[in-house]
Amino acid sequence: MLEDAAQCEQLQAALRASEDARHQLELEVDRQKALVKQLQEALHHSQAAREALMSQLELLKEAQSAQHSNGRSIQLQTVSLAKFMEPEPVAPSPGLLADPSPPARTYRHDSHLLGSEQFTDGCILEQLMDERYQLPLSATNAQLAARGPDFSLLAAHLSRCPWESTEALHDRVQEGLAAQTAMLAPLNAHLQLHAAQMVRALVHAAETYLSRASHVAQDTSVPAVVLTGKCGTYRPTRLLGKGSAGVVYACEQLSVTPTAEQLDASVSADCLTESWVKEEGSSRSAKHATSQGRELVLKRVKESVVLSAEHEYNIGTQLSTWRGKKYIVPYLDRCYESPTKLWLVEQRVKPHAGKVDFVDYLKSGFFQDPAQQQHTRSLVRQLLKGLRHVAHQGVILRDVKPDNVLVCYHAQTGTFEAQWADYGLAVNVYNLRRPSAFQTGEDLFKDLLGWWYDTQKIVPRPKWKARRPPEQCYRLEAPTSAYDLYMLAILFCCMGTGIDIPHIDKESEKTKLEAVLGVSLPENYLEEFEMGSALELQMYSDAFLACFERTFGHHFGRNLFRWTKSMLHKCPSERPCIERIVESLFLD
Structure with missing residues (x-):
């Protein structure tokens, strides 16, 4: 019997070693694929840059020819071309290169010509230009600029131009749209004809943030x-x-x-x-x-x-x-x-003992209870299978956190079922909302606003900056779950430690995290602390690994922790394929 037990342990050790080797091989394959993809993207971007440069040269030649006839200087165009050739992380729209100066506020800050009843024109435009809440299209994906308007650039244009009447406002909107030369010409011309709907969309986009911050009292009476x-x-x-x-x-x-x-x-x-x-x-x-x-x-x-x-x-x-x-x-x-x-x-x-979502389960210590270890592992697998289903539908949730996972308890079988909830920030990359040159009225307004939600709105907007991955989620290529996987890795860290990490702005959760790390977080931790970078340090990695092993079991915990670290990679192409994670964890 002792010999059989020893042989069994040896076989288990060999199995674990082979599993580790297979895991390392899979990671290497993923890295090689990512390298190939990066090379392909670099080639694509170089070709796009070349085409853009040729277009700029053609424009410069035309400008030189026109200005030679009337004797005007072409210094402004030369500066624009020089700025285009400078290596910058985000290339501005070609139509706006000639005006790099900061906007001079010439509208009346306290006016309401934009049409908002609750907020002034100044509040609306400043909100739309605030890069904490939305980014120019070129910062998300430069090719998107052809498909629809850039709200932040249009707001910046309006803030530089005088307009004292609704008619003048519509003229300025038309000028701002005309400056976005990367947009398809038929769509651009159509939007200029419907400047009023463009203004409505600008106002509504800003109000989605401003109205939440205003704390206007809601009627809570029960309506008949x-x-x-x-x-x-x-x-x-x-x-x-x-x-x-x-x-x-x-x-x-x-x-x-x-x-x-x-x-x-x-x-x-x-x-x-x-x-x-x-x-x-x-x-x-x-x-x-x-x-x-x-x-x-x-x-x-x-x-x-x-x-x-x-x-x-x-x-x-x-x-x-x-x-x-x-x-x-x-x-x-x-x-x-x-x-x-x-x-x-x-x-x-x-609910199960008053618990409904993952926040409740975290606070109750459910995941750290050894008696619930099997259920905890099952919930991990369900989360992955659910997110795989979401990705297969071409949807990116963009707001993965414990608050948005509900747990259904089936009393008859004593089992738990994790379900994804709250899709207000989700984007369907197979069916991206965008305006069309054939739309008018309410349909055009809705798709203009949907275009902003799907391509320019920064989500989520957490107090802890690194709760979301560093990249913007939308790409023109096939949809990927890499964006959601980053935030799911943080959710796994929550389960492993029993800490609501996305809400470490709260003192109670911050204190718990510091206890696990064994150090005090810096004063600017909400801006600087990033989970993936922290787990690259051996002392922090060891602390989290110990938590994972206690919560999920030795072998499952080690395997899940390896995947969690790779899911937190700053480069989305370096994050693993969700299929590989599911396959690996379902073998445990």
């Missing part, structure tokens, strides 16, 4: 209204909670349409997203109440974010189909009380 949706009629019964995006009520379903049964057949009976209730300082009572039968909730969407909520509903509906839908929190219905008043219908989760 019956709402009609595709799957039935509903009535709010009592207040459950509120957040910056809306108010949540308990719901009574008054009637069911014939299609409701079809919907029920494809939706898990234990699903809910209550992320809108879980804003800081909001009530959490919504997720703790229980009753007999199917419990529904109604979310009354704040009017300033109705378009974002419509997008969230569409993304959630898309992800709730095909294989993998059980890892997604779906929406059951939507109701329009009026064109600007949207209600969303969802189903509530039956």
